[in-house]
Amino acid sequence: MTVHSDILILGSGVAGLSTAIKLAKALPEKKIIIATKDNKEESNTKYAQGGIAVVWDKLDSFESHIADTLRAGDYENNEEIVRMVIENAPERIQELISWGADFDLKSENTYDLGKEGGHSAKRILHHKDITGFEVQMTLLHQIESLPNVELLSHHFAIDLITQHHTEGKIIQFGDTDISCFGAYIMNEKTQKIDTYSAQITILATGGAGQTYASTTNPVIATGDGIAMAYRANAKVADMQYVQFHPTSLYEPGKSPAFLISEAVRGFGAYLRNDKGERFMLAVDERAELASRDIVSRAINIELNKSGADNVYLDCTHLDQKAFDHHFPNIVEKCQSLGIDVSKDFIPVVPAMHYLMGGIVIDQQGRTSIKNLFANGEVTRSGLHGANRLASNSLLEALVYGTVISDYITENLAIFKEPIPTIPKWNTEGTTAPKEMILISHNRKSVQYIMTDLVAIVRSNERLERALDHLNYLYEDTEKLYKKVVLSPQIIELRNLNACAHLTVTQSMEMNKNKGAFYSLDLLD
Ligand code: FAD
Numbered sequence: 094m095t096v097h098s099d100i101l102i103l104g105s106g107v108a109g110l111s112t113a114i115k116l117a118k119a120l121p122e123k124k125i126i127i128a129t130k131d132n133k134e135e136s137n138t139k140y141a142q143g144g145i146a147v148v149w150d151k152l153d154s155f156e157s158h159i160a161d162t163l164r165a166g167d168y169e170n171n172e173e174i175v176r177m178v179i180e181n182a183p184e185r186i187q188e189l190i191s192w193g194a195d196f197d198l199k200s201e202n203t204y205d206l207g208k209e210g211g212h213s214a215k216r217i218l219h220h221k222d223i224t225g226f227e228v229q230m231t232l233l234h235q236i237e238s239l240p241n242v243e244l245l246s247h248h249f250a251i252d253l254i255t256q257h258h259t260e261g262k263i264i265q266f267g268d269t270d271i272s273c274f275g276a277y278i279m280n281e282k283t284q285k286i287d288t289y290s291a292q293i294t295i296l297a298t299g300g301a302g303q304t305y306a307s308t309t310n311p312v313i314a315t316g317d318g319i320a321m322a323y324r325a326n327a328k329v330a331d332m333q334y335v336q337f338h339p340t341s342l343y344e345p346g347k348s349p350a351f352l353i354s355e356a357v358r359g360f361g362a363y364l365r366n367d368k369g370e371r372f373m374l375a376v377d378e379r380a381e382l383a384s385r386d387i388v389s390r391a392i393n394i395e396l397n398k399s400g401a402d403n404v405y406l407d408c409t410h411l412d413q414k415a416f417d418h419h420f421p422n423i424v425e426k427c428q429s430l431g432i433d434v435s436k437d438f439i440p441v442v443p444a445m446h447y448l449m450g451g452i453v454i455d456q457q458g459r460t461s462i463k464n465l466f467a468n469g470e471v472t473r474s475g476l477h478g479a480n481r482l483a484s485n486s487l488l489e490a491l492v493y494g495t496v497i498s499d500y501i502t503e504n505l506a507i508f509k510e511p512i513p514t515i516p517k518w519n520t521e522g523t524t525a526p527k528e529m530i531l532i533s534h535n536r537k538s539v540q541y542i543m544t545d546l547v548a549i550v551r552s553n554e555r556l557e558r559a560l561d562h563l564n565y566l567y568e569d570t571e572k573l574y575k576k577v578v579l580s581p582q583i584i585e586l587r588n589l590n591a592c593a594h595l596t597v598t599q600s601m602e603m604n605k606n607k608g609a610f611y612s613l614d615l616l617d
Pocket residue numbers: 103104105106107108109128129130131133134135136137138139140141142143144145146224225248249250251297298299300309310311313314317318352446447468469470471483484485486487488490
């Protein structure tokens with residue numbers, strides 16, 4: 094089956110939905126399809142806790158938010174993009190509120206602004222400790238009211254369609270005349286792979302937390318968009334910059350790991366080692382509220398020194414009533430494990446949380462491939478540099494949703510390239526896999542290679558070993574991919590492997606330590 098739309102959006106998190114809403118309102122005559130691989134709510138967005146960073150308080154300033162973002166990013170950010178995102182934030186948040194998003198108030202008409210690591214002011218708007226869920230539901234509600242948007246859940250994008258498919262062209266890395274004509278998408282109910290042609294395609298498929306065994310990201314975060322774009326020869330950069338959140342709940346064997354929001358430290362919680370010491374005091378003048386790269390590395394050092402499995406978050410000195418009110422979900426989760434946050438310390442460890450690297454986009458959200466845009470965690474926009482400042486991610490996606498929509502609306506005439514004949518997906522010569530377990534074994538292998546060898550502290554030797562192991566898995570996965578009938582499992586495995594590979598090879602290209610990237614063999 095071939096389905097045509099004017100605009101095809103892959104992914105239904107904050108990036109996909111906010112872009113779709115803005116485009117659908119600006120271009121009511123255009124047909125927009127959103128294809129998403131799970132149910133429509135499932136995304137990293139849904140699990141966001143802390144909130145959205147925005148200059149809201151009169152005493153705060155854009156210059157201060159910009160300075161914090163640059164410092165957290167170890168000055169590897171693109172300052173123009175940082176300024177653009179931060180200065181557009183209040184308008185985007187106002188719009189989100191007008192769509193129904195409910196942020197917590199301190200008093201009538203005054204928002205309760207939270208604080209997180211690396212921020213020098215209180216500027217985090219939040220909905221309790223489930224801000225992402227509030228944002229996701231608000232956006233989905235808007236989507237339902239837009240007649241020109243069709244949202245297809247359980248539709249899994251496999252590959253972008255380019256001249257590679259339409260002309261059999263061997264695309265070389267760096268080619269500047271590649272165009273995207275849509276994507277091949279698997280309907281998970283029919284198991285058929287259909288052709289979705291489109292004048293404009295927008296990748297909003299999120300991050301790749303699942304490349305690691307220990308991550309706060311849900312199982313959908315398999316780097317599909319990055320891998321698809323890379324296969325189509327789009328520019329992908331900064332994959333070495335992997336953010337480990339300092340405080341995921343320590344629950345051995347549990348994946349994804351439950352997050353204990355940084356807003357908890359913003360609320361005044363202390364980090365303590367197994368001797369009960371507040372070790373962050375000796376590390377950074379901001380103590381527990383230093384940026385994530387610094388706190389996660391400090392925890393790593395503590396764990397190596399002590400041999401302990403975890404450190405602790407101490408909330409026992411905090412106003413418990415106010416704490417319960419702000420963090421009901423976290424309190425409930427702790428209670429379910431017998432942890433009373435008013436008396437007990439919460440055991441925590443760092444876990445893979447966010448990928449700063451991804452598909453390179455410019456100030457308009459354009460990738461290096463014609464007619465292909467990208468938004469959200471799938472991108473490397475230049476906002477985050479070498480380490481993302483807390484709560485800047487939801488914001489980035491909201492701002493770029495509008496930026497992309499404005500650019501497309503103002504330049505509609507460019508997107509008239511005729512779509513060539515697209516061949517059907519070729520399933521010839523494939524058979525049902527005999528043992529799915531081989532695929533899940535390989536997925537776990539990728540995750541353990543990355544966790545053991547490519548984590549917070551890296552070294553040349555570890556990276557070389559990781560590359561050897563991943564190369565073997567790559568060969569094995571490609572053999573399987575060519576002979577079995579495609580399933581989401583084998584596609585995700587292939588994509589995870591590609592992202593892991595990029596993280597390792599781009600780590601190997603580093604010649605100094607920056608932000609979240611740290612190697613024992615390099616200088617700061
Ligand atoms: P996602 O929200 O992950 O959406 C990706 C979408 O693409 C999903 O719908 C997915 O199903 C779909 N998809 C993926 N692959 C395919 C495919 N092959 N075909 C079709 N569809 C596909 N950031 C903040 O700013 N503030 C916070 O408080 C915060 N807290 C966080 C807490 C947690 C636990 C986590 C995990 C992240 C948090 N983040 C936070 C980060 C932030 O949530 C994400 O970076 C952001 O939501 C990414 O949005 P996105 O739309 O780019 O991707």
